[in-house]
Amino acid sequence: MSIEASKAEKILLPRGIATVDSFRMIARSVLRHVVGNEAAVRSCNPDGVHQMRIGLRRLRAAIAAFADLLQHAETERLKRELKWLTSRLAPARDLHLLELRIRRQRAAGRAELLTEIAARRTRAFAGAKAAVQSRRYRALLQDLRHWIEAGAWAERPALKPVPRRALEFASDVVARRARKVMRKSDRLHELDVRQRHRLRISAKKLYYAIGFFETLFEGRKTADRLATFQSKLKDLLDRLGALNDLAVQQRLSRSVAVPSGKPAAATTLPPLRDRGKVAQLLQSAAATGAELAAAKRFWD
Incomplete structure (x- = not known):
């Protein structure tokens, strides 16, 4: 049985919030978006894979936005791990879209091609499922939670002066x-x-x-x-x-x-x-x- 995907929640930053606190609020919210789609990815729900990919892109976008604040070797390592996870989800999404497009076409050899695409799609979804069930993924989540709340970046001066507000x-x-x-x-x-x-x-x-x-x-x-x-x-x-x-x-x-x-x-x-x-x-x-x-x- 396919489990429903989870969409992003609206981020409500309060008036007057400090820059560092805003990053933590944003990162927590985006990480919830990623984790909220674990079960959907494990059930091979295409929408779940899509939403987890969006969550990962949003997290990487947040890191890019706060780059001057987050300069540290640990940040770079986590960025590489997020890229790894994204790469494990991408084939499933791309092959799913290709299959939908081919099904709309009318051409000789379509059934044979769809059989091959379906086989690749099945392997790709199995790879995505394996990724979110792996120790590497669990370690990544644990490291991200610690990095958001108490990462070494917070103890170092920013690469450039960062507005407090x-x-x-x-x-x-x-x-x-x-x-x-x-x-x-x-x-x-x-x-x-x-x-x-x-x-x-x-x-x-x-x-x-x-x-x-x-x-x-x-x-x-x-x-x-x-x-x-x-x-x-x-x-x-x-x-x-x-x-x-x-x-x-x-x-x-x-x-x-x-x-x-x-x-x-x-x-x-x-x-x-x-x-x-x-x-x-x-x-x-x-x-x-x-x-x-x-x-x-x-x-x-």
Whole structure:
């Protein structure tokens, strides 16, 4: 029986909270999001794998946002462990999406290809399940909890001066990340697949940062501006995500071989990459990026 996935809870940072305390509140919440999907991953629920991956990305985004505060060898080690866990979940999610896409197609050899994808998908979900049942995973959770509450980073001076109040810190983080995203999205048509992927990562970090800090930005006008900016950013992420999914599924389809040994995507199915769809998504993403750049700043 599949167990339901757990979504992220809203983070409510109180007015006047200190920067260090805000990190701890954010990290605790995000870690609950990760742990809350253990049972769903063990039951091979695709949504559970997806939500745990989101939780891991959010935790890595929080570490990146507070990088000046968290400089320590232990932080770097934990980042590597989080990357390891993410890598164990990724194949299951990617193959699940590929299977759904192939099922919507009508082409010769589809049944044979689906059989091969299903076998790989089963192995990938077993790998994800094994990861969350491993000693390495349990040790990671224990280390993360200790690091959040009493890590050595808290005893060392920050790499750069960090504002004591979280609001000032949050404004700086959001402003820097927003400039980076808008600068790259302004020339989106010039970016290749890898560069678009990096833009998507930057946009996600900005989106997560806004989610972490949004309750600090008070006032009706500020709230309206934040909601508009967040909506435009989400639209941009949706389009970049669709572009990335097409690229990932094209790469996966080329790697999947039917029992005859022939590369299935090249011999039995039309290419998954729909050039017209890519062009449409690029145009839409560029327009959304322009709207984002024109949106009023809520952090000023």
